[in-house]
Amino acid sequence: MLGRNAAGIYWMFRYLERCENSARLLRAGLRISITQSDYGSQDWDSVLTAASIKPIFDKNYSECNSANVTNFILRDKENPSSVLSSVKQARLNARMIRTVLTKEVFESVNEIYFNLKDLLRRPVTEAALPKTLDTIQRQSALVRGCLHGTMLRNDVYDFARLGTFIERGDNTARILDMKYHILLPAVSYVGSSVDISQWENILRSVSAYQSYRWLNENELNPLGICNYLILDSRLPRSLNFCSKNISNNLNSLSSFYINTFPSFEISLEFSRYLENMLIENVFKKGLHEFLLNFIAKFNAISAQIEKDFRFYK
Amino acid sequence: MSFFDEMFADSETTRSCYRKYYSWLNSPEQKNIVKRKDEAENVFRRTGITFNVYSEKEETEKLIPFDLIPRILGDEEWRMIKKGVEQRVRAINSFLFDIYHQQEIIKANIIPHGLINQNDAFLPEMIGFTPPNGIYTHIAGIDLVRTSEKEFLVLEDNVRTPSGVSYMIENRETMYNMFPELFSKIKVRSVTEYPSELIKALKASHPHLADENCTVAVLTPGIYNSAYFEHSFLADQMGVELVESQDLQIVDGKVAMRTTQGYKTIDVLYRRVDDMFLDPLSFKEDSRLGVPGIMDIYKSGSITIANAPGTGIADDKAIYSFMPKIIKFYTGQNAILKNVETWRCSEKDHLQYVLQNIASLVIKEVHGSGGYGMLIGPTASKKEISIFKSKLLRNPSNYIAQPTLSLSTVPILKKSGLTPRHVDLRPFALVSPNSVFVTPGGLTRVALKKGSLVVNSSQGGGTKDTWVLEEE
Numbered sequence: 001m002l003g004r005n006a007a008g009i010y011w012m013f014r015y016l017e018r019c020e021n022s023a024r025l026l027r028a029g030l031r032i033s034i035t036q037s038d039y040g041s042q043d044w045d046s047v048l049t050a051a052s053i054k055p056i057f058d059k060n061y062s063e064c065n066s067a068n069v070t071n072f073i074l075r076d077k078e079n080p081s082s083v084l085s086s087v088k089q090a091r092l093n094a095r096m097i098r099t100v101l102t103k104e105v106f107e108s109v110n111e112i113y114f115n116l117k118d119l120l121r122r123p124v125t126e127a128a129l130p131k132t133l134d135t136i137q138r139q140s141a142l143v144r145g146c147l148h149g150t151m152l153r154n155d156v157y158d159f160a161r162l163g164t165f166i167e168r169g170d171n172t173a174r175i176l177d178m179k180y181h182i183l184l185p186a187v188s189y190v191g192s193s194v195d196i197s198q199w200e201n202i203l204r205s206v207s208a209y210q211s212y213r214w215l216n217e218n219e220l221n222p223l224g225i226c227n228y229l230i231l232d233s234r235l236p237r238s239l240n241f242c243s244k245n246i247s248n249n250l251n252s253l254s255s256f257y258i259n260t261f262p263s264f265e266i267s268l269e270f271s272r273y274l275e276n277m278l279i280e281n282v283f284k285k286g287l288h289e290f291l292l293n294f295i296a297k298f299n300a301i302s303a304q305i306e307k308d309f310r311f312y313k
Numbered sequence: 314m315s316f317f318d319e320m321f322a323d324s325e326t327t328r329s330c331y332r333k334y335y336s337w338l339n340s341p342e343q344k345n346i347v348k349r350k351d352e353a354e355n356v357f358r359r360t361g362i363t364f365n366v367y368s369e370k371e372e373t374e375k376l377i378p379f380d381l382i383p384r385i386l387g388d389e390e391w392r393m394i395k396k397g398v399e400q401r402v403r404a405i406n407s408f409l410f411d412i413y414h415q416q417e418i419i420k421a422n423i424i425p426h427g428l429i430n431q432n433d434a435f436l437p438e439m440i441g442f443t444p445p446n447g448i449y450t451h452i453a454g455i456d457l458v459r460t461s462e463k464e465f466l467v468l469e470d471n472v473r474t475p476s477g478v479s480y481m482i483e484n485r486e487t488m489y490n491m492f493p494e495l496f497s498k499i500k501v502r503s504v505t506e507y508p509s510e511l512i513k514a515l516k517a518s519h520p521h522l523a524d525e526n527c528t529v530a531v532l533t534p535g536i537y538n539s540a541y542f543e544h545s546f547l548a549d550q551m552g553v554e555l556v557e558s559q560d561l562q563i564v565d566g567k568v569a570m571r572t573t574q575g576y577k578t579i580d581v582l583y584r585r586v587d588d589m590f591l592d593p594l595s596f597k598e599d600s601r602l603g604v605p606g607i608m609d610i611y612k613s614g615s616i617t618i619a620n621a622p623g624t625g626i627a628d629d630k631a632i633y634s635f636m637p638k639i640i641k642f643y644t645g646q647n648a649i650l651k652n653v654e655t656w657r658c659s660e661k662d663h664l665q666y667v668l669q670n671i672a673s674l675v676i677k678e679v680h681g682s683g684g685y686g687m688l689i690g691p692t693a694s695k696k697e698i699s700i701f702k703s704k705l706l707r708n709p710s711n712y713i714a715q716p717t718l719s720l721s722t723v724p725i726l727k728k729s730g731l732t733p734r735h736v737d738l739r740p741f742a743l744v745s746p747n748s749v750f751v752t753p754g755g756l757t758r759v760a761l762k763k764g765s766l767v768v769n770s771s772q773g774g775g776t777k778d779t780w781v782l783e784e785e
Contacts, residue, residue: 003571004560095361096536098545099555103360110361155573257574309573313559 001100003310006159008097010305012090013147013163016109019086019116020140021171023133025051026073028175028205030129033066035197044069050178053079066126074132075120083136087116102150105143112139155256158249159309165249166302169242173291173298175205176229180288199225206237226287227279239294243271246301253309263304270297317461317721318733319384330387330782333499338382346381347726349491353379356487362479364539364770378775379484380725381491384736384757391753391781394457394465394740397650399749400640402453402742405472405627407643409449412626413439423638432632433680434625436588438595442612444621445520446746451619452511452583453742454478454756457650459721466718467636467650468737470628472620474585477756478507478741479543482550484778485754500783502753507741508550510750511583514743515551518617519580528577529553530570532561532584534602539771544585561604568607568616581617588622630679630713631657653718659710667705667714671698674714675766676705689766691717720766723777725759735760737768738779753781 029047044064048054053072060078061068074083091113098106116139124132151157179202199222203209212220212228233240250264282290306312320331327335337343354376357363363374386394411417412429419426429435454475456468485504489496512529519527533544535557548555560570561579569576584591590600595608611618626632632639634655640648656663656674667674676688688701705712722733740755757777758768768774 001573002554002556002560003573004557005554006573092536095541095545098361099549106361107359111359114358259574310571310575313562313571 001155003312005097005100006155006309007306007311008093009100009156010159010163010311012093012097012109013160014167015086015090015093016140016143017164017167017171018081019083019090020137021168021175022051022073022081022083022086023136024205024207025171025175025178026070026129027133028178028201029069030066030133031201031204032198035201046178047073050174051081052174053081056080067123070126070129071123074124084116084120087113087139100156102146104146104150108143108146112142115139155253158253158256161249162246162305165242165245166298166305168237169239169246169298170295172206172229172237172239172242173294175202176226177288177291178202180291196220196222202229208235208237211235223279223283226282230282230290231274231277231279233275240271240274243267243274243298247271250305261304261308263301263308266304267301270301316719316733316735317459319459319721319723319736320382320731321724330385330390334383334385334495337495337498347728350381350726352491353381353487356490357483360483362483362542364542377480377770378761379487380759380761380775380777382724382726382731383488383778383780384723384738384759385780385782387782388784390465393649394738395751395753397465397467397648398453398455398740398742398751400644400646400649401455401467401470401636402450402472402744402749404636404640404643405453405470406447406449406744408639409621409624409627410443410447411643413623414441414443418639418642421642423642424632424635428631429626432626432629434588434623434629436623436626438608438612439621439623445614445617446518448518448619448744448746449621449624450627451514451518451744453744454739455650455742457738457740458653458718459736459738460719461721465650465738466653467633468653468718469630470633470636471739472624472628473587474620475739475741476540476543476585477739478752479546480776481741481752481754481756481779482507483546484756484776488778499780501780502783504752504754504779507752508547510743510752511547512551512553514745514750515581515583515617515619517745518619520614520617521580527580529581529583530556530579532556532558532582532586534558534586534590538585540585547583558602558604561607563604563606563610566610566613566615568604568610579616581619583619588625591618591622630655630677631659631710634713653715656714657710658705658712658714663714664705664709667712668702671702671714673717675717676701676712676714679711679713685771689717692764717766723757723759725761725775725777732763734763735766735768736777754779 025047029044033043044066047069048057056079057072060076061072072079072082076082077085079085091109094101094106094109116136119132119135147160179198200209200220203212203225206229208229212225216224228235228238230239232238233244235241247264247267250261250267254260254264320328322328357376357379363376408418418424419429450472452475454471454477456471457465458468459465481504515529516527529551530553531544531548533541533555535541545555554570556570562569562571562576564576567578568582569578586602589596590602592603592605592608593600594605610616634652634657636652637648640646656667658664658667667676672690674690678686688697720735720737723736724731725734736757736759738755738757741752743750757779759775759777760766760768761773761775
C-alpha cells in the first residue's frame with residue numbers, strides 16, 4: 001500500500017470524525033447556553049476555546065453569540081474544522097485514494113458531501129439546529145456503516161480506524177475540557193446543581209447520557225461522569241476506549257507488516273497507563289492538565305504513525 | 314446538406330441494427346423514458362464520474378452529459394472498423410520504430426525530413442532506443458466519423474495518452490442498471506473486460522520477460538487533472554497502485570514507489586502524464602508531475618513506460634495526412650479506414666486552396682486538441698474568418714484544413730422526443746507483443762447543440778453508450 005494512500009485514508013477518517021464531533025461540540029454548547037442563561041456569551045466562548053478555534057473566530061466575527069458560533073462551526077470556510085470544511089476535506093481525500101476504497105465507502109462519502117453542502121447552503125436558524133445536528137451525525141454513521149460492512153480487514157482498514165480514534169480521543173478530551181473553561185475544575189467547586197446539569201450536557205453531547213444512566217442508576221456526579229468519559233473502556237467515545245483501539249490497530253499493523261513500530265510501543269504504554277489510572281488521581285493532578293497531556297500524547301502518537309508508515313516523503 | 318442518420322433510413326424505416334431497440338423504445342412501458350434522464354445523471358454524480366474544468370471558479374467539477382439512447386453498430390460494420398483499427402495501430406508502431414531508428418520512410422521520400430526531425434513531438438532522446446518488446450503504443454484511441462452507410466473515416470489518431478475508456482465502461486454500467494431488460498432482449502457485446510485486457514497487455518510488455526512478479530502502476534498528474542477519474546478508475550479496476558510524482562523515486566537504479574513498508578520497484582508504468590512533464594532532467598525542467606531521472610532508467614531497460622515517450626509524433630495532425638502512405642509503406646496494404654482529405658497549410662499550393670475556400674473548410678492547429686483553436690468555416694462569421702485568416706498567414710505550417718464533413722447523426726432524447734445530433738466514435742486498441750485487442754464498442758461522443766459538429770466534452774458535447782451487436 002502506498003504511504004500516501006495510508007495518509008489519505010487516515011485523514012479521510014479523521015475529517016469524518018471531526019465533522020461529526022464539530023456537530024457534537026455545537027450540541028453541547030447549545031444545551032449549555034439554553035439551560036444556563038446567566039452565563040451568556042461565556043458559554044459559547046468555551047466551545048470555541050475547547051476546539052482551539054477561538055483565534056480564527058475572533059478574526060472573523062466581532063460578537064460571540066449563538067448565531068455566529070453556529071455559523072462558524074457548521075459552515076464557515078475560514079474555519080478549517082467546520083462541518084462543511086471537514087466533509088469537503090474528507091471527500092477530497094476519498095477521491096485521492098479511491099483505489100483503496102470500496103465503491104460503497106466512496107459513494108457514501110461522496111453522497112454525504114453533497115447532502116451536507118445542500119443542508120448547509122444557508123445559515124441554520126436556532127429552531128432548525130437540533131434537526132440539522134441529527135442529520136450530520138446520521139450522515140457520518142452512513143459512511144461508518146459502509147466501512148464496517150464492506151472493507152477488507154487489512155492495513156487499509158487499520159489506518160481508517162487509527163484516524164477515527166486519534167480524532168475521536170482528541171475531540172472527547174476537548175469536549176471535556178470545555179467544562180474547565182466554564183467552571184474552574186477544583187474539586188471544591190463541583191457538585192452544585194448548575195454544575196451537574198453542565199456535566200449532564202457533556203454526557204449528552206457524546207451520546208453517553210443514556211448509557212451512563214443504565215450503568216449508574218441515574219446518579220449524576222462529576223467524578224462518576226469523568227470516570228465514565230475518560231476511563232471506561234466500554235464506552236466507544238471514552239479516552240480509554242480510543243487509546244486501547246489505537247494500540248490494537250497498531251498491533252494488527254505490526255503483525256501484518258511483521259515489524260514492531262515505535263508508534264505501537266508508545267501507544268501501548270499510554271494505553272496501559274490509562275488502564276491503571278484512577279479518576280481520583282486525575283482530579284488530584286487537575287482535570288485540565290490531565291486533558292492537555294492526553295491531547296499532546298495523541299498528537300505524538302499521530303506524528304509517529306506518519307513516520308512509521310511513510311505517509312510523506 | 315443531408316446527413317446519414319444511423320437509426321432511421323427515412324421517416325418510416327428504422328435501420329436493421331436499431332430495429333429491436335426502437336420497438337422497445339416505442340413500447341408503452343417506455344412512454345415516460347425522458348423522465349429517467351435525471352436518474353442517469355444522479356448515478357454519475359453519486360459515482361463521482363466528473364471531470365474538472367479549469368476556467369470555472371467555484372464549482373470545478375462537471376458531469377459529461379449522458380444521453381440515454383445508445384449508438385448501435387452491427388456486427389459487420391464492427392468487423393470492418395476492428396480490422397481497420399488493428400491495421401492502423403500496427404502501422405503506427407512500425408512507423409515509430411522506423412523513425413527512431415533507420416528512418417527508411419524518409420529515405421524513401423515518403424515523408425519530408427523536416428516534418429519529423431523538426432517536429433516538437435519527435436524526441437531525440439528516443440533515437441536508437443527500442444522500447445521493451447518493441448511496443449510504442451500500448452494503448453491507442455482512433456477517432457472515427459461516419460459519413461455514409463459504408464464509410465467510416467479516421468478523423469484523428471490518439472496514441473499519446475488517449476482517454477475515454479472509463480466513460481465507455483461506466484456508460485454501459487449505467488445502462489445495465491437502468492434498463493436491465495434491454496440487455497436480455499438484445500445481445501450486446503460486453504466492454505467491461507477492457508481493464509483485464511489492459512493489465513494483460515501491460516504485464517505482457519514488462520521489461521524482463523522471465524520475471525513473473527510484475528508490478529504495474531498508473532501515473533497520474535493528480536486529482537486536479539481533468540481525466541483524474543479515469544486514472545483512478547483504471548488503477549482500481551486493474552487492482553494496481555495509482556501513483557503521483559510525490560510517490561516515486563529512483564532507488565538502486567530502478568523506479569520505485571513509496572509504500573508503507575518502504576520503496577517498491579515498478580516494472581511497468583502506465584503513465585497519464587505527457588512526455589514533456591515526464592522527466593524534469595530530460596524535458597521541462599520545472600515539471601513537478603514526473604520523475605527526475607526516469608528517462609535514464611527507461612533507457613537502461615529496467616522499466617516499461619506505456620505509452621513510450623515520443624509516440625506523439627505519430628498523432629501529429631500534419632503526420633496524419635500521410636497516414637494512408639504510412640500504412641501502405643509498412644503493411645503493403647491499402648488503408649481499410651480512409652483519412653479525411655487534408656490540406657497542409659505549410660505547402661504553398663495547399664495554402665492557396667485553403668485561403669480560397671476557407672468558408673467551406675474546417676481549419677485546425679497541428680498540435681491542437683479538445684476542439685480549441687479551430688475554425689469551422691460554414692458556421693463562422695465574416696469577422697471570425699478574417700481574424701483566423703491573419704493567424705493562418707502568420708504561421709501557415711501550424712495549420713491543416715479539412716472539408717466540413719457530413720458527420721452521421723444518431724437521435725438523442727429530448728422532452729420533445731427523438732432529435733438527430735452528430736456523433737463520432739473512439740474505439741480503443743491495446744497492443745501486446747503478439748496481438749492487438751480492440752474492445753467491441755468505444756466512446757461515442759455527441760454534439761448536443763443542434764447542427765453542431767463539435768463533439769468534445771470541453772465544448773459541451775455529451776456521450777452515448779456504444780453497442781456492438783452480437784453476430785446473428
